[in-house]
Amino acid sequence: MDYACRALLAVVFAVAVAGKARSRTAFGAFSAGLADFSWIPASTRNGVALVTLLTETFTAVLLIATARFGALLALALLAVFTIATVRAGRAGSCQCFGVADAAAGSTVGAFLARNALLAVTALAVVLLPDGPVSAVIGLASVAVGAGAGAVVTRWDDLVYLLRR
Template sequence: MTMLQLAARALLVVVFGAALVSKARSRAALAAFAADLADFRWLPAVLRRPTAVGVIAAELATVALLATVRQAGAVLTLVLLTGFTVATLRAGRAADCRCFGAAKPAARGSAAGFVLRNSLLAAAALTVALAPGGGVAPVLAAVALVAGAGVGAVIVRWDDLAYLFQGPATPRRS
């Protein structure tokens, strides 16, 4: 494993782990996530809760596979990112999901920002899939894991960080 591959795996595990925990941390969180799926008008109401549970299961599988079978984890990551991106943009929402615990992000992201974030995550998944294997010294492996996890934590808190630097959105005057 290269350091870059280790860092990318750690980044994706943190991001998908945070998304998983934010939706599955309680019955109320799961119910809120399922209710938010009403934004996807093509999804019948009867399928919202099973879809929510399926998303959580897929995120759990992604984390497990990224930690154990890197290529399979990378492929599942790419499939999920593509599906999430297409479905969210079709619903007309830029970054308004419960991916990281907030019902409404503090600084609502733009569609371009949402696509950019998911594209960067997809690039990390491609790195996991395509980077060559090989040994890494334990100290370097630890550095790569900490760096990847740190970048993952920044991605998870991106909306909060944007809020700190941009401040709250101001209503437009007509």
Template sequence: MVYLSLCCRGLLAAVFLLAVAGKARSRTAYTAFAASLDDLRWLPASLRRLAPPALVLTEAAIVVLLLVPDTAALGSAGALALLAAFALGIGWSLRRGEEVRCLCFGADRGALDASSVVRNAVLAAGAALGLLSTLLAHDPASAAGTALALAGGAALGAVATRWDDLHYLLFSA
């Protein structure tokens, strides 16, 4: 269980780290990200102003929580809650026929669609698995196993951040 926990933590930490880096890499990137949240009509206007900094800070906090062993379960729970909220929010917007764009990883990849809901649901499942395995993991991990599990998870996280590109390559013909 300990290596599954580490792999899930590596996956989630990579996804959220790349998300924070993409949004906060420059003032222009952050401003564009913040503007993209204006399309979330289900979010009250007063909260839309607070959402960009709150989201970036929350994602950064999740990365730190995931990487510190004593707070890994809290980081996994936070990731699960945030990813579930993303999936539900995108799904809600799509159901209402709204076109939503999100610069999730710092670049505009076009309007979000059902595959974005699937990506966030899959990542939420990874967070749930990470939370469960973290709570059940009692055996110590070797240094090599830890490095391998975290690196493998991080590699999967990097792939997950390219979900839109993979979806296009696999399903657009």
């Protein structure tokens, strides 16, 4: 289970980084989208965007290298993102998963549900014992986790489809 949870989280954070860093335009849109959070001064948005990008990258790497530290950093990021969203009263345009805006019909509730799922997954990595597993079980776990991570990155699209 540890490998599946780590893979899920690593995929989500890696795709979030790729969505923001895929081009100057995407990074600029992410930085500009921080205007949704009015307490972030305009003069610091590029810096906040860069720190966010680097921290998400570091989180994905740590999830592979040292699972518990990576999971703790993931929990911290998820808490910050969740608090910021609740404080703003709506999900911002984060560019996380390669789209300009969340799919039509996405809500703060859907955002919070996704973050709760990710937080529980990170808690599982922190709290559950890890132990040796066979190569086959390990690879299968990573594949399942990566697949689940791919589904999570399309969360807004799924919410949109299920609401129709």
